[in-house]
Amino acid sequence: MSEVDVVRSSSMADEHVIEQAPQSGTGELDALAAALRDGQPSAVEGIYDEYGGLVYTIALRFLDSPERAEELVQEVFLAMWERRASFDPMRGTLKSWLCTMVRSRALDMLRADRRRPRPAYSLDSADGDRPAMEIPDPSRASDPAAVVETRAVLSALDILPDDQRETIELMYLAGLSHSELSGVLGIPLGTVKGRVRLAFAKLRQHLGIHLEVES
Amino acid sequence: MTTCAEWEEEYLESLAAGSGPSLEVLAHMESCPQCHLLLQKDRQIHDALKEGVRVVPPPAALKSRVLSSIQTSPSAPQLHVMTEGSSPARSSRQLHRGSILIARLAAAAVILLASGISAVNLARSSSVTNAAVALQLPGEPVTYGIVQVHPASGIAYLANASLPAPTPIEGHASEYELWYIPSGGVPIPKGALVEGPDGQWHGAVRYPVQGSGLIAITVEPAPGTMKPTSLPIAAARV
Known part of the structure; x- marks a missing residue:
């Protein structure tokens, strides 16, 4: 028996950073959530279009592996479908629910293989040939100073403790409020506020000279 | 404050x-x-x-796989299966032929595997793997798709299958139907391939993580059958 050679799909490494898609209106998201609860499969496509990138990015951030991130995205959306009856819009948004699921399952996967979480935003990618996050190029920007500042801040995220960095990343990646972050992370609201403040203090300290010059 | x-x-x-x-x-x-x-x-x-801090877009093919997995979920309300005799498109002769073909399906899939040309064997892989799989429609040139197997999850995805629209069977619509054939067992219908906007066909099969068997594709009368009525056009061992 001659086995067909296993080939790697080039799409697996097809990773680019794009502008975040404009968020659908609240009414449209409510309709999607209602359709999901009603068991309409078509709702899944709309939800994926809205949040697939977010779920994938969070998965990638935790797992640092496009293949495993894809696997996790599939698991999360399948779990969303199979547990759709348990989604309660009064307890949180669909986005928060998805963030909670992907985070929880990613942590389970990491615990299972005892790997330490790696930040997807690290400037030094794990495999050396795949930047986990695109760093803006000042030479091609309309506002080079702003790009330099963005580069500096993104670089500085790596100095934050894991809990503060995760909080900041989820806050800006998902656009979650502090209350929503409290639910997703499973920590008190005051702890979220404290983490954000401490993270900003560390970023200010780290970037102090740079920001003084810029200002 | x-x-x-x-x-x-x-x-x-x-x-x-x-x-x-x-x-x-x-x-x-x-x-x-x-x-x-x-x-x-x-x-x-x-x-x-x-x-x-921005979202990283997932690979384009991931969406099809996600939607396919929903389609083949046990809780999906629109599984493309039916009970024997419930389809007006199928005659009693077809049903008889179908029952005979159950045994032949597994055998034919094994033959496909043994050929090494038109099938793929992923049984020895313990991690997520992607492999090319040949698709052989009768009288048509061989085309190819990608099979991605997730052993830990018990999910196999077929993506980017270059297939023409399924030919009608005796004037009735048909579809590409997925099967899981446990070792020593009877074929279990796993839903239909769906055509993506790119004209490629995609599908997903959930199978027992601890089990072993074959995944096969046949052409069946829409909206699907509980037992195969034709020989497989592709097979993969998982």
Whole structure:
């Protein structure tokens, strides 16, 4: 028996950073959530279009592996479908629910293989040939100073403790409020506020000279 | 609020919410020498994070796989299966032929595997693997698709299958139907391939993680059958 050679799909490494898609209106998201609860499969496509990138990015951030991130995205959306009856819009948004699921399952996967979480935003990618996050190029920007500042801040995220960095990343990646972050992370609201403040203090300290010059 | 830390927390929360600080917060931070220094710096960091922390788009094929897995989920309400005799498209002769073909399906799939040309064997892989799989329609040139197997999850995805629209069977619509054939067992219908916007066909099969068997594709009368009525056009061992 001659086995067909296993080939790697080039799409697996097809990773680019794009502008975040404009968020659908609240009414449209409510309709999607209602359709999901009603068991309409078509709702899944709309939800994926809205949040697939977010779920994938969070998965990638935790797992640092496009293949495993894809696997996790599939698991999360399948779990969303199979547990759709348990989604309660009064307890949180669909986005928060998805963030909670992907985070929880990613942590389970990491615990299972005892790997330490790696930040997807690290400037030094794990495999050396795949930047986990695109760093803006000042030479091609309309506002080079702003790009330099963005580069500096993104670089500085790596100095934050894991809990503060995760909080900041989820806050800006998902656009979650502090209350929503409290639910997703499973920590008190005051702890979220404290983490954000401490993270900003560390970023200010780290970037102090740079920001003084810029200002 | 009594401390500058709490004022700053309120300020940062308002930035994240995009609502802007309340007059109360702004009044304190403008008048407090310590907080005043933070106003601009926090705003600069916030702007940089908002600009730089972005969603990474997933591979385009992932969407099809996600939707296929929903379609073949046990809780999906629209499984493309039916009970024997419930289809007006199928005659009693077809049903008889179908029952005979059950045994032949597994045998034919094994033959496909043994040929090494038109089938793929992923049984020895323990991690997620992608492999090319040949698709052989009768009288048509061989085409190819990608099979991705997730052993830990018990899910196999067929993606980017270059197939023509299934030929009608005796004037009735047909479809590409997926099967899981456990070792020593009978074929289990696993839904139909769906055509993506790119004209390629995609599908997913969930199978027992601890089990072993074959995944096969046949052409069946729509909306699917409980037992195969034709020989497989592709097979993969999982």
